[in-house]
Amino acid sequence: MRAYTATDEEALRILSLLHDWVNQGFLSEAQRQTMEQDTPCELRRTNGFLRLVLFVFTLISAAAATGLFFVIASPVRDGLIVATLLLIFAAICYAGTEFAVSGFHLYRYGIEEGLAILSITLLCVGAQATLLANDSSTQDIAEFLVPAAGAIASYLLYRRFGFQYLFLAAMIFAAAIPQYWTASHTGQHLFVAGFYTAGLLIVTRIRRSHRLDYLDGEYSVVETLLWLGLYLSLNLQLSSVSLLAQWNPNLANPTEFSKLFYWITFVLIWLLPAIVFWRALTIKDRNIIGLGLVVAILTLATNKPYLGWPHHPWDPILLGLLLTGVAAAIRRWLANGPNGIRLGFTAERLSAHDKQWMGAISTALPIALPNPATLAPAAGPEHEFGGGSPDGGGASSTF
Amino acid sequence: MTLFSQLDRWKEQGTITPEQHVLLSALSRDEPCSVFLPLNILLYAGVLAFVGGLGWTVQAYAAQLGDVIVLAALSAILAASLWYCFSRASSWSTAETPSPNLVLDYVLYLGCLTWTLELAYLESQFHLLSGQWDIYLLATTCFFFALAYRFDNRFVLSLALSSLAGWFGITISRWPGTQEAAYRQYAILYGLVVAVAGIALRRLSIKPHFFGTFLNVAANVLLAAVLSGVFGREGYLLWFLLLLAGCGASLAYGLARKQFAFVAYAAVYGYIGLSSVLLRDMNDGTTILTYFVVTGIAMLVTLILIARRFRREA
16 A cells, blocks of 8 residues: 555655664764664765755646647637546656656655645545536535545555645545534534544544554654544534634634534533543654644634634633643743653653754744834824734834 | 564563653554644634734724723733733843743733734824834834843744734735835845844854744745746846855755755745746746756656755755
8 A cells, every 4th residue: 555665665764764863862863874874774965955855846737738638729629528537647756656656766755745636636626626527416516426436546655655734634625514414503513523532532442453563653743633623513613713714615604513512512622632642641742732722722713702702802811821831831840850850751852853942933033023123113193002912923013 | 563563672672661661652642642733723713813803903993992991901901911921031141041831822922913003092192203104113113022031932933023024115025016126125134134143142142043034034035026027027137146155045045054945045036036037038838848848847746856955954
């Protein structure tokens, strides 16, 4: 099923760890070179920036080639032929992905990823066109078949090549399927939550046997995505907010749900962060720990809307004090343990990747977020001071 | 062969010491598990939420609270933040200095954001400099640069660079919403100043690890500013030549220093500029699509060759 051998993927994991350990000072460069020679790997990788650029240019050229075919063959107006051609192009893109991987041993190289994503896109568009070409009354079936085809294709390509974002795509497609099964928003939320819960049960079971190999990292991401999906499907204030409704008018207003379901989800969004933290701390998974923080913050932020209480301007101050207080207390508690370790956790940095992440965050975010100093005040009467919004990155101001 | 069997083998071969074997085996099992990154993100989110709430509260209650209370509260936060940082920080060094604890970086960032809120409040309420906001921006920029270099803090360095951009007449977070020629000139000047400052500070060996931040900001601002000139209706060929020169320099630097980001900048900005010039008055769908197919493949081949060269040299 998998396009890459376990030996190669384990070798990649070892090579990545060796690089990290040298950067952290746990190994010398000479040791790494010796150890790398003992870790042969056939796969070709590239830097993250080049991967991104290769991905973009693959999409541009392959999508343009598809478009060019239809422009040249413009006399073809028959909907069924167009749909069939789209499906053929989807198959060609998939074949291109297989060829890039098997022929050139590309691994997260951008090219094979661009082709894989284009194949799923063309498959969905082709499926939709096929159904509509036959009979316009098949619109309802298209609402089911297109996301179902997208979910299955995304999942199969994730299994085949290990692109974790395709698992996310499969989850998103799957979330659209229940709209065909039931018009009830409560039912739709229950179906989606059911999908993700089933996925969690399967992943947690499979993951046990891969705790010490290369697949653990991949399953960690998948499990994190499933927990996030489950939380989002249950938090009715988030999954029904007006922002999302702009994109999908089918989303329900929170008041449309039955009271019982509404209050059950309220209890669940408070329980889920605790469950996620418990799971994360039990298996020492940093991705899930990070997700636990995110869902805990989301629960705090949506608590008042859930209860129908108004937000106050000082709410973000309290949230900020809580977050920094918790972080400082945990750091202090861990640092005071023997060798800075308690219960198998430490606040110390043990990976050079963490330093790279912090470098990227600390450089990009202060530039990307609004800087109050760069927003000029307008001359006018007193008390025109305008401060940031609660979600404005803490820094937006108008004067 | 799994990681653990390899580690056992390397220990038996004498490639790694028994102590290293114990350490690396434990690290591979996440023993101990580091929560460094989640704690940092929690602190950063906390500071942003706090300052956001502070701004909102001041906005909503400035009239009721009065200037004295608002300014006293903001000044107290600023003073407490700076006192904490100066009392806890290690002595200054031109080299990279790790923060003595996880919290200090964020306390400093909180102080800087509070400073900007306080300045904005002062000017909006009292018009001390008669609306000459640029003077505030320049003072803020100098203050932030001083703090960034004193405490070796990238958050504050980025704030300083963004404040400097504001002083030059642009706000990076909003740019390139405006394509006015005047803004372009300011942007180019800003990019050059940032690049020269970065190079000078690195040559003086003052926090040379900040050089990457300077250069990335300068490269993106310069290339984006020149690219905006290529989109113009008049004199675009001159801008296009400048863009080619800029992309060439970025590519050469990226190849020489193995800085892949600069190779990517050259490819993306250069391709957009070239496409803008060649497709300027083109309306034929077949030609346009043929162009994207041919140039897309050409870019792919070029980038693959570059990637292979890096792989060989690595």
